[in-house]
Amino acid sequence: MKEWYNAIKEAQSLSKLEEIRIAVFGKKGVLAAEFAKMKSAPKEQKSQIAKELNEHKSALMNEFTARKITLQTLELQEAMKAEAIDVSLYSTKSEAGALHPVMETMDRIVEYFSSMNFAVKTGNMVEDDFNNFEALNLPKYHPARDMQDTFYFKDEMLLRTHTSPVQIRTMMSTKPPIRMIAPGAVFRRDYDLTHTPMFHQIEGLLVDKEGEVSFANLKYILEDFLKYMFGDVDVRFRPSFFPFTEPSAEVDISCVFCKGEGCRVCSHTGWLEVLGCGIVDPNVFKAVDYKDVSGYAFGLGVERFAMLIHQIGDLRSLFEGDIKLLEQFR
Numbered sequence: 001m002k003e004w005y006n007a008i009k010e011a012q013s014l015s016k017l018e019e020i021r022i023a024v025f026g027k028k029g030v031l032a033a034e035f036a037k038m039k040s041a042p043k044e045q046k047s048q049i050a051k052e053l054n055e056h057k058s059a060l061m062n063e064f065t066a067r068k069i070t071l072q073t074l075e076l077q078e079a080m081k082a083e084a085i086d087v088s089l090y091s092t093k094s095e096a097g098a099l100h101p102v103m104e105t106m107d108r109i110v111e112y113f114s115s116m117n118f119a120v121k122t123g124n125m126v127e128d129d130f131n132n133f134e135a136l137n138l139p140k141y142h143p144a145r146d147m148q149d150t151f152y153f154k155d156e157m158l159l160r161t162h163t164s165p166v167q168i169r170t171m172m173s174t175k176p177p178i179r180m181i182a183p184g185a186v187f188r189r190d191y192d193l194t195h196t197p198m199f200h201q202i203e204g205l206l207v208d209k210e211g212e213v214s215f216a217n218l219k220y221i222l223e224d225f226l227k228y229m230f231g232d233v234d235v236r237f238r239p240s241f242f243p244f245t246e247p248s249a250e251v252d253i254s255c256v257f258c259k260g261e262g263c264r265v266c267s268h269t270g271w272l273e274v275l276g277c278g279i280v281d282p283n284v285f286k287a288v289d290y291k292d293v294s295g296y297a298f299g300l301g302v303e304r305f306a307m308l309i310h311q312i313g314d315l316r317s318l319f320e321g322d323i324k325l326l327e328q329f330r
């Protein structure tokens with residue numbers, strides 16, 4: 001019997017202990033065999049043997065239960081150690097993307113005009129001469145075409161130089177009244193600190209009955225819009241020229257860098273030019289066959305707005321895709 005006490009005490013795993021349990025307490029186990037042997041023992045010894053065997057049986061059972069609890073505890077501890085999570089470990093940083101500053105600026109501009117009930121139109125990046133120039137009162141050989149040299153394809157097709165052709169496309173396909181903006185990419189043969197071959201513009205057009213749209217309406221909405229974009233700035237309108245508007249104006253805001261004091265960015269004038277606008281030229285309405293209407297139009301460069309909002313010096317840096325730079329505008 002002695003060796004079974006030791007076997008139980010020394011069992012190293014629950015499965016080993018189970019083997020021992022069967023060998024000791026099982027139907028064909030040691031105890032059963034001992035009880036069987038007892039039957040053939042002399043009568044007067046039987047009760048003594050039975051007593052001893054029963055004592056062994058319960059003592060072995062106690063050993064067994066104690067060992068089982070110990071082994072269960074040990075196995076649980078092992079399992080917990082293996083599955084433990086080290087909460088002090090650094091996790092890996094997962095980067096979330098963000099809108100490019102140009103797109104973010106575009107979204108804000110679109111948001112403003114959408115709130116004023118302007119529909120959003122897109123037009124085509126590959127345009128024809130009629131929509132991009134001719135219908136906008138820029139006939140062939142007009143000197144103003146020089147400022148918008150672009151990339152030409154066959155059959156008078158070209159990469160649009162501004163979003164103004166979307167005005168023409170919209171008027172050709174819809175009846176007045178019209179209230180639309182057209183955000184999108186435009187292309188020019190340009191490359192320096194403040195010009196890239198591709199950039200983004202937002203065009204605006206409002207058309208209603210003759211005599212219903214005035215320069216005062218245009219002035220009101222653009223002032224409101226510029227204050228929405230730049231906060232508390234001064235706004236001024238300067239007479240200018242665009243072939244598709246008459247009268248035309250360029251709009252300045254007080255310099256956001258020096259608050260109008262005069263600095264390098266505003267060339268010491270205290271003002272920054274931000275958009276072009278005017279009352280739609282009658283020749284434009286003639287080109288799209290609109291009669292008895294009046295309207296205003298405006299156009300602006302989105303990159304210029306983004307540069308002023310984020311105080312970026314070199315326009316080209318917006319297109320280099322440098323993550324370190326772009327991360328700063330989150």
Ligand code: DAH
Nearest residue numbers: 162245276277278297298299
């Ligand atoms: N299309 C002009 C440009 O690209 C911007 C512009 C100026 C658009 C005045 C307009 C406008 O609609 O009225 O420089």
